[in-house]
Amino acid sequence: QVLLQESGPGLAKPAQTISLTCTVSGGSITTSDYYWTWIRQSPGKGLEWLGDIGYNGITDYNPSLMSRTSISRVTSKNQFTLQLSSVTPEDTAVYYCARLVYTSYDYWGPATQVTVSS
Secondary structure (H helix, E strand, O other): OOEEEEEOOOEEOOOOOEEEEEEEEOOOOOOOOEEEEEEEEOOOOOEEEEEEEEOOOOEEEOOOOHHHEEEEEEHHHOEEEEEEOOOOHHHOEEEEEEEEEOOEEEEEOOOEEEEEOO
């Protein structure tokens, strides 16, 4: 059983950089063919893919957010992290980490709420 758990600040002010961490247990983030993903859902909107980091450390980003997004990992802790810079209230959302295998997301974290407000 693979478990993912998001952690983050909960509340941020506009223009700040937020950092969210996903801690994975029950499986290694370096295992072949798995991609570790960040997804969010803003109020009243659908799911939005933010980006992912592969088992090999290669990253991929949503082009619309690429200039503000960075995903990294700490393999010794089996964690991967999302940094989103210059946040605005439009970045208020529920943020999920998930595991992608081929074309399916098979494991998800329970999500963490991020609210951007002054």
